[in-house]
Structures are given as C-alpha cells and as structure tokens.
Amino acid sequence: MSTDALPLEAARAGLARELAVRAAAAGLPAPAVSALGNRDALGPEPAAQAVPRAAAGVHLTSSAVLVGPWGGGPDSPAACGSCLAMRWQRLRSRTEREALETGLGSTAADPGWPRLTGFTTDAVWSLCLLVPGPGGPATGLPRVSRLDLETLRVTTVPLLAEPLCPVCATSGAGAGDGAAERAAEEKQEGPVLPLRPRPKPAPDSYRLRSPGSYALPAEALANPVCGVLGAGTWPDVTSPTTAPVAGSVFMRGYAGLTDVTWSGQANSFRASRDLAFLEGLERYAGTHRRRTGEMLVDSYRNLAGAALDPRECGLYAPRTYREDPMVSPFDPERPIPWVRGYSLRDARPVLVPARLCYYSAGLAADNFVFECSNGCAIGSCLEEAVLFGLLELIERDAFLLGWYGGARLTEIDLDSCGGGALRAMTDRAALQGYEVHAFDNRVDLAVPVVTGLAVRRDGGPGTLAFAAGAGFDPLGAVEAALSEILTYLPHLPGQVRERPAELAAMAEDFGLVRRLPDHAALFGLPRMARHAESYLRPTAVRSLDEVYEDWAKVRPRSGDLLDDLLFCRDELVRAGHDVIVVDQTSPEQHRLGLRTVCTVVPGLLPIDFGWSRQRALGLPRLRTALRRGGLRATDLADGDLRLVPHPFP
Numbered sequence: 001m002s003t004d005a006l007p008l009e010a011a012r013a014g015l016a017r018e019l020a021v022r023a024a025a026a027g028l029p030a031p032a033v034s035a036l037g038n039r040d041a042l043g044p045e046p047a048a049q050a051v052p053r054a055a056a057g058v059h060l061t062s063s064a065v066l067v068g069p070w071g072g073g074p075d076s077p078a079a080c081g082s083c084l085a086m087r088w089q090r091l092r093s094r095t096e097r098e099a100l101e102t103g104l105g106s107t108a109a110d111p112g113w114p115r116l117t118g119f120t121t122d123a124v125w126s127l128c129l130l131v132p133g134p135g136g137p138a139t140g141l142p143r144v145s146r147l148d149l150e151t152l153r154v155t156t157v158p159l160l161a162e163p164l165c166p167v168c169a170t171s172g173a174g175a176g177d178g179a180a181e182r183a184a185e186e187k188q189e190g191p192v193l194p195l196r197p198r199p200k201p202a203p204d205s206y207r208l209r210s211p212g213s214y215a216l217p218a219e220a221l222a223n224p225v226c227g228v229l230g231a232g233t234w235p236d237v238t239s240p241t242t243a244p245v246a247g248s249v250f251m252r253g254y255a256g257l258t259d260v261t262w263s264g265q266a267n268s269f270r271a272s273r274d275l276a277f278l279e280g281l282e283r284y285a286g287t288h289r290r291r292t293g294e295m296l297v298d299s300y301r302n303l304a305g306a307a308l309d310p311r312e313c314g315l316y317a318p319r320t321y322r323e324d325p326m327v328s329p330f331d332p333e334r335p336i337p338w339v340r341g342y343s344l345r346d347a348r349p350v351l352v353p354a355r356l357c358y359y360s361a362g363l364a365a366d367n368f369v370f371e372c373s374n375g376c377a378i379g380s381c382l383e384e385a386v387l388f389g390l391l392e393l394i395e396r397d398a399f400l401l402g403w404y405g406g407a408r409l410t411e412i413d414l415d416s417c418g419g420g421a422l423r424a425m426t427d428r429a430a431l432q433g434y435e436v437h438a439f440d441n442r443v444d445l446a447v448p449v450v451t452g453l454a455v456r457r458d459g460g461p462g463t464l465a466f467a468a469g470a471g472f473d474p475l476g477a478v479e480a481a482l483s484e485i486l487t488y489l490p491h492l493p494g495q496v497r498e499r500p501a502e503l504a505a506m507a508e509d510f511g512l513v514r515r516l517p518d519h520a521a522l523f524g525l526p527r528m529a530r531h532a533e534s535y536l537r538p539t540a541v542r543s544l545d546e547v548y549e550d551w552a553k554v555r556p557r558s559g560d561l562l563d564d565l566l567f568c569r570d571e572l573v574r575a576g577h578d579v580i581v582v583d584q585t586s587p588e589q590h591r592l593g594l595r596t597v598c599t600v601v602p603g604l605l606p607i608d609f610g611w612s613r614q615r616a617l618g619l620p621r622l623r624t625a626l627r628r629g630g631l632r633a634t635d636l637a638d639g640d641l642r643l644v645p646h647p648f649p
Contacts, residue, residue, distance in 0.1 A: 008035040010112050012060045018121045019058065019128070031128055032056040034081055036066070037092070040100045041085035042252075045166060054082035054167035058124065061088075062114060065124050065147045066225065069159050070131040072142035076161075077591070079142040083162035087226035090249060094257055097250060114149050123152055141217060146225050158220040160228050163587040169292040193342035193581060198383045198561040204473055206387065206564065209380045211264075211274035214592060221277055222247055228588065229262065229280040235269045241428045241486040245272040247280060251287050253360030254367060255326070260287065260360070265487045281589055282378040285596040287360035290586035295337040295354055307338060307351035308580060312602035314615030315368060324612060327367050336366035341582040341600065344386075344569045350580055357582045357598040370613060372516075374606045375599035376584070382595045386581050387565045389599030390572070391447065393606075395470035398441045398449040399648055400605040400616045405626050406642040408539045409439040409451065416543035417475055425482045432489045433457050434465070438478045439538065440547045441468065444629035445571050446554055448474045452481030453535050454489060462493035464523040464532055466647040472555060472564060474548040488520065488649060496524035513645045516609040520649040531644045575628070577601045611645045 012035040020030035034056035039049070059066040059081060066088070069079045089100065098104060116124075127145055141158035148154075161168060198208060224231040230249035246263035262283055264275025284290070300307055310330055321329045341352040355366040359373060375393045379385035402409060414426060414436070429436045434454040441451040447470060454465040465488045469480025496503060499521065506512045506522050513522060522528055529536070545552075556567045569579045580600040589596055605616035616622055623636040 006035070006038040008038045008060055008062065008113070011114050011116060015058070015060055015065070015116055015121060015124065018116070019125055022121075022125045031058045033058045033060060034085070035059070036061045036085050036088055037096065037100070041082070041089045042101060047166075050082050050166050053085055054080035054165070056081040058128065059084060060114070064149055066144050067124070067127045067131055067147065068144035069142035070145070071140075073140050076141050078168070079159045079161040080165065080167055082167045083165045084144055084159060084226055086162045086165060087159065087228065091224065091227060091231050094250060097252075097257060101252065120149065120152070123147060127154065141220055144225055155225075157223040157225045158217060159226045160217065160220045160588050163290050164292060193344065195383055195562060195565070198381055200559050200561050203557045203559055206472060206561065207380070208384055208561065211278055212271065214274075214278075214594065216274070216277050216592065218273070218277065221280065229277070229284060233273060233276060235272070239490055240432065241489055242483070243267055243269045243272050244487060245269055245276045247276060251360050253287065254362040254370065258360060265483060278378055281594060282376060282596055283373065285378075285584040285586045285589060286373055286376040286598060287358060289339070289354070289358050289361065289584075295339060296351065297335050297337050299335050300332040303338065303351055308341070308353065308600070308602065310353045310356060310368065313356060313600065314606060314619045316613050316615060317618060320612045327370070330368035334365055337363065339582055341580045344579040344581060345573050346578070352580060352582055352600060356600060357584065369615065370608075372607060372609065375601070376596065377599070378589070378594055378596045380593060380595070382583070382597065383561050383565050385595045385597040386599060387561065387568060389597050390565070390568045390579070390601070391470045393599055393601050393604050394445055394447050394568070395449050395468050396607045396648070397604040398443050398445070398470070399451055399468045400607065400646060401443045401622065401625050402441050402451060403646045404616060404622055404641050404643075405636055406534055406640065407443070407626060407631055408534055409441055410547055411538035411541040412438040412440060412450070412478060412547055413541050413543050414438060414478075416545065417478055419475065422475075422479055422482065425479070425486055428486060429454055429489060434489055436482055436485060437535070438481060439535065442629070443631065444575060444625045446551060447472065447568065447571060448477045448548060448551055450474070450477040450481045451535075452478075452485045453532075454485045455536070459526050459529075460493065461496035461526070462489070462524045463526045463529050464647065465489060465492055465520065465649070466523065467649060474544055474551065478544070484649070492520070492524050495521050510611045510645050513611040519609060519645055519647055522645060523647040531642070532647070572601055577603045607646075607648055617641070
C-alpha cells in the first residue's frame with residue numbers, strides 16, 4: 001500500500017499543511033506531523049519510516065492529536081515520537097492491534113477522516129505554542145498533551161522512554177537503562193554474578209524497602225495515552241475481603257494477544273496500588289525481553305557444556321506433542337534463542353533458553369514448552385529479587401509434590417498463630433461462608449511452605465479454594481497463603497455459576513482443563529472435593545511453634561540478606577539442583593531502583609496450566625522427594641500419584 005493510500009494519511013498531510021501556514025505567519029518552524037494507527041510501530045520498521053516519526057512533534061490518531069514528547073528534566077532519559085508510537089499502540093484494542101500487527105491491514109471508511117476544521121487546527125497550533133520546545137523549562141519526565149477531536153479537551157500525561165525504540169536505541173538518546181552500571185559490575189566481578197552483602201532493617205526482615213517507598217511514576221505507568229503497564233488502574237470497592245487494585249494490558253505472545261492482568265491485594269487501596277505497580281513491572285520484564293541487542297541463536301548440540309539442557313526443566317508427555325498443534329518436541333539440533341544466566345552453584349555463566357525466561361515471547365523454533373512466571377520476582381536489589389524468585393520456586397514445587405504425591409500434611413492450628421491480622425483474615429473468610437485451613441507443606445527442603453485451603457461451609461459452588469506461601473518467617477508464610485485465598489473467595493462462586501456445564505465436562509474429562517482459570521474454577525465444583533480428601537483429613541493439627549520447631553534451630557538470623565539467599569541456594573544444591581539466575585531488569589526498572597530476575601532451578605516441579613501440559617508428572621523429583629523428606633518409606637510408583645489437575649490458582 002502506498003503512503004498516500006494509508007488511512008489517516010490525507011488528514012495528516014492536511015494538518016501538516018495548515019500548521020505550516022500558521023508557523024510561517026508566526027515566523028516559527030513548522031512542526032513535523034506523523035500519523036499513529038495506520039502502520040505497525042511495534043514490528044520491524046525501516047529507518048525511512050521510524051526516523052521521521054521519531055522527530056515529529058505532532059501525532060494524528062483517528063480520535064485525537066498528540067503533541068509531544070515535550071519537556072523532561074536533565075535526569076530523565078529523552079523520549080521521541082517513536083517511543084510514543086510504540087507505547088500508544090500497546091494500549092489499542094484487540095481489533096486495532098490485530099489489524100496493525102498481523103498483516104490483516106485496515107481500510108479507511110472515510111479517506112478524509114478525521115475531518116479537521118479550521119477551529120480544530122487552531123486548537124492544535126495553540127497547543128504547539130503552549131508546550132515548551134526542546135531545551136525549554138521543564139522538570140521530571142517528558143510529557144505528551146492529548147487534544148480530543150470530539151470535545152477539544154486537553155489532557156497531559158508523562159511518557160517513559162521506550163527501551164526498544166529503534167531510533168533512541170541506535171542514537172543512545174534514550175539511554176539510562178543501567179547498561180553502564182551493569183558493564184562496570186561485570187568488569188569488576190568478571191564472569192561471576194556480582195552478589196553483594198545487603199544489610200537488612202532487622203534480622204527477620206526480608207524486604208529491604210517497603211512497596212510505598214519507591215518513587216514510582218504512577219501517571220507514566222498507567223495512563224490511556226502511553227502508559228507502560230496499561231491505560232489505568234481500577235479499585236474494587238465492593239470487595240468484602242481485601243482492597244484490591246488492578247490493571248491490565250494486551251501483550252503479544254505465542255498464543256496471540258493475551259490480556260495480562262496485574263494487581264495488588266492489601267488492606268488499603270493505596271498499598272494495593274503500590275503492590276499492583278510492582279507486580280505489573282515484574283510481568284512487564286518477564287513477558288518479553290526489554291533490552292536491545294540480538295540474542296544468541298544456536299542449537300543446544302553446539303552449545304552443550306555452556307548451556308542449560310531444557311530437558312532438565314521438564315517436557316510434556318509424548319502424547320501432547322503428537323496432539324497439540326501449538327507445541328513441538330525439543331530438538332537439540334534446532335537453533336533456538338538463548339539468554340545469559342549465571343549458575344550460583346558453579347559460579348559461572350550459563351546460557352538459558354529464552355523460552356524458559358520470557359513467558360510471553362517465543363518463536364516457532366522453541367515452542368517445546370509454554371512457560372509462565374515460575375521463579376520471576378522483583379526487588380530493590382539483585383539479591384532481594386533472587387531470594388524471592390527462589391522462594392516462589394520452592395513454594396510451587398512443594399505444592400505440586402503435596403498434590404500429585406497425595407501427601408498427608410500436618411495442619412497448623414490457626415488459633416496458635418496469634419496476631420490481629422490473621423484473625424481478621426479468618427473472620428472475613430467466615431463472613432463469606434468459608435472456613436480456612438493452613439498446612440505445613442514442606443517436603444525435603446527446610447524453608448517453610450504453607451498451603452492454604454478455604455472450604456465453603458454449605459458445600460455450594462466455590463467449594464474449595466487453594467493458595468500457598470513460602471518464606472523464612474512461618475507466620476508470614478501462613479499470612480501470605482491466606483491473604484491470597486481471600487482475593488479469590490468473593491468471585492469463586494460466581495465463576496462456577498457462570499460455566500456450570502463447561503466445568504462439569506472438565507470433571508468428567510480432565511483433558512478439557514486447558515487454561516489457567518480452569519484449574520481453580522474446577523475445584524469450585526462440590527463434586528471435586530473428594531479429590532482433596534487428604535487435605536480435609538490431615539494427619540494431625542499442631543501449633544505453629546510446634547510445627548516449625550525444627551526450622552527455628554536452623555533458620556538464618558543474620559542482618560545480611562545475602563546470607564538468606566545463600567541458605568536457599570545451599571538447600572537446593574544439597575537436594576541435587578543447580579540454581580540459575582537470569583537478570584530481566586528493564587531500563588525503566590533500573591532507573592527506579594528495581595531489579596527483576598528469573599530464577600531457574602532445573603528439576604524442581606514447575607507450575608503449568610492445562611492438563612496435557614504438566615511437566616511435573618514426568619520429572620524424577622515427583623517420585624523421590626517425599627521419600628527424601630521422610631514422608632514415606634519408598635519412592636512413588638505411578639499408581640501412587642494423584643492424577644487430577646492441580647488446584648493452584
């Protein structure tokens with residue numbers, strides 16, 4: 001399609017001419033005008049298209065005119081029109097994005113749309129005169145002003161530079177991504193991951209900073225023009241159990257556009273929003289690689305010795321590869337993309353398949369598994385992020401060992417836990433008609449893992465809800481598990497009532513369990529409670545102190561977070577596993593004082609969703625860990641397994 005035939009092109013050219021006339025009359029340079037929404041700004045783009053867009057100060061869309069980026073303080077990375085175009089496109093509707101990004105194309109219903117009157121053009125020109133030009137007085141982040149073409153309302157929002165912008169990445173104008181700092185770290189430390197001592201606020205503290213202490217640019221993270229994480233946030237003021245705040249954005253992955261939701265669940269909306277933004281930033285870094293530069297593409301056969309064999313992390317059953325058209329068997333001869341990781345066990349770099357680290361990215365060449373957020377975590381420093389990534393892996397591994405292994409767990413007497421926060425949780429659950437339980441879910445690793453279970457008292461829809469928590473503080477692990485359960489209880493009965501026939505069919509044929517929401521919703525059916533009888537009839541009920549008496553003797557209590565991280569590493573190494581870290585930190589996060597990682601522990605059981613895609617069922621650890629942990633005398637045989645989809649939410 002020629003440029004002249006593109007949607008919006010006639011209106012763009014007309015606006016450019018009219019603004020040039022006004023600029024000439026004022027003795028000023030004419031602003032360059034681009035169009036947004038008539039070509040894909042996220043795919044490979046020729047420099048002949050990207051550079052003019054980057055230099056434009058006025059951007060026409062079908063419903064608004066965007067003026068900027070303008071301003072920005074000396075400490076903020078510069079942003080260009082191409083940064084704006086990429087951020088803006090990610091916030092478009094599913095229909096718009098599919099048309100732009102999959103080659104479907106779009107056709108202008110009215111070639112002259114939008115029709116810009118002289119009054120509208122005057123408004124655009126006035127806005128151009130009002131905003132500071134390059135070098136003008138401004139502080140903070142670059143900004144974009146939006147003129148609504150229907151109402152002429154003007155709104156101004158901040159813009160964070162796009163790290164994958166093809167123009168800024170080439171020129172270096174959008175730097176500030178911590179590249180220099182990371183290079184200095186690597187030069188100083190050599191090939192070893194630069195782990196450092198990190199003093200803690202107190203021996204029993206594991207987060208070095210509170211979520212509210214980060215200077216997060218909330219308006220830049222969530223706004224309808226160019227928000228990094230989405231168009232906005234929304235609080236659920238009707239929730240009877242927590243004060244949730246959530247947001248979402250479409251992210252393109254191997255299955256097309258996926259609605260990625262991020263949320264925070266605390267007892268105040270402000271605290272929930274802080275947590276939501278942190279989760280959103282974690283997912284932003286974990287879904288796609290946010291740094292420029294080509295990844296190494298080669299076969300495992302050529303890289304063996306320097307690379308992780310993805311088979312150690314588990315593959316699907318052969319039947320899945322035969323019947324599922326979205327996946328292909330792993331082929332050690334096939335080139336796939338790799339990213340750099342570090343083995344904390346061996347103190348050396350190791351290449352990791354990108355597919356195992358970035359869970360919404362991927363190519364047809366490396367579709368041997370569909371990873372999720374296993375082991376991804378965000379923190380104030382590398383050590384904090386790695387610690388919480390490993391705790392998540394330990395939590396999920398223990399939950400699956402308990403579920404598929406049919407383990408009989410010890411219940412924790414919640415009355416022994418003390419604390420008003422926990423009592424408030426159980427009371428709120430009771431008001432929703434649920435009784436909550438907590439179980440010690442440790443298997444062969446010392447770190448406390450707690451599985452939480454809410455049981456609907458009248459046995460109606462939404463019968464069971466599970467969650468889990470892990471941490472060095474047993475009470476904190478209990479509270480984490482129960483807090484997560486509370487987020488599901490208000491909605492679970494309705495989710496079951498919305499799809500009764502579909503869920504009933506899943507209960508008859510587990511092969512119909514295909515998506516993440518299916519797992520938790522399935523156990524909202526009363527008939528599924530029989531599969532969870534080992535939880536409903538625990539071996540014993542003991543006090544929290546009694547259950548974790550052995551942990552109190554080995555628990556590290558130093559003032560250095562690095563000691564806690566190394567304790568986790570050593571526990572996993574003693575169990576026979578490597579511990580690998582991939583730094584996912586995006587440039588935006590680095591500037592905010594955040595680090596995000598993906599931790600990979602080959603051999604631990606990973607959470608998967610979809611009954612046909614359960615790697616855990618084929619990993620040796622599922623058969624051996626209960627014996628190693630002293631929970632049974634022998635390894636599990638196939639007949640000992642609970643072959644029912646897990647209820648992990």
